[in-house]
Amino acid sequence: MSAPVFLLATNNSGKLAEMRPIFASLGIECVSMREAGVSSDPEETGVTFEENALIKARAAMGASGMPSVADDSGLMVDALGGAPGVMSARFAGGHDVSDAEKCAYLLAKMADKEQRSARFVSCIACVFPDGGKVTAHGTCEGRIIRAPRGESGFGYDPVFVPEGYDETFAELGPEIKNGISHRARALLAFKEELARYLGR
Ligand code: IMP
Numbered sequence: 001m002s003a004p005v006f007l008l009a010t011n012n013s014g015k016l017a018e019m020r021p022i023f024a025s026l027g028i029e030c031v032s033m034r035e036a037g038v039s040s041d042p043e044e045t046g047v048t049f050e051e052n053a054l055i056k057a058r059a060a061m062g063a064s065g066m067p068s069v070a071d072d073s074g075l076m077v078d079a080l081g082g083a084p085g086v087m088s089a090r091f092a093g094g095h096d097v098s099d100a101e102k103c104a105y106l107l108a109k110m111a112d113k114e115q116r117s118a119r120f121v122s123c124i125a126c127v128f129p130d131g132g133k134v135t136a137h138g139t140c141e142g143r144i145i146r147a148p149r150g151e152s153g154f155g156y157d158p159v160f161v162p163e164g165y166d167e168t169f170a171e172l173g174p175e176i177k178n179g180i181s182h183r184a185r186a187l188l189a190f191k192e193e194l195a196r197y198l199g200r
Contacts, residue, residue: 004067005030006028006067006126007033007069008030009040009068009070011041012154013154014155015071015183018183018184019187022184036064038060040059046072048123049072052086053070053071057070057126057133058127069125071125071186072086073088074121077106077110077144078117092106099155100148103158106156116143116145120156121137122138122181122182123135138184138187140162140163140185142160144159145160149167149168149170150167152170152172153169162180
């Protein structure tokens, strides 16, 4: 039996660019929502990354009938009690706010904070038409610097320096980021869970 084609249920081009090569390296064929002609943008009402990833995967599966994979991710800053967390995309007031504005808003909130520790968290969820599901998590520890640096990536990449490095994710670029990021780690854990689920 040929393996199913998976739908990557995200409209975030940054996430798509990171998820595609990882799926390719796992030998799993996938298509984006645009390629599949599917539109889905449910409200993210969950209070955990896993709840939101499942909401997005289930909505995409309902719209497409395909096994659907969604990521919910965000930045958790210790000095802000774990914020922005599941609100990372909406932190500075909404989805229309640019990444640069979100970074500036975060840095302003942290202007007087000495404690700079933070982590990116990702949950990958896949739901199948038969009701089955596979979930996996990944984290990447690091710290928030005081002014943005670097051009690559998306979101909070210019203000996050991963543990063991001096450069931000935005300076390190996709090759290094994709080896150590929360999403890369979640996808590797997902690969194992998926293989178990598919009985491989
Ligand atoms: P959501 O998972 O689409 O709800 O949004 C997650 C938000 O967290 C993104 O819009 C980014 O602001 C932030 N985020 C998640 N992953 C990353 C990353 O790898 N780099 C930078 N920001 C990220």
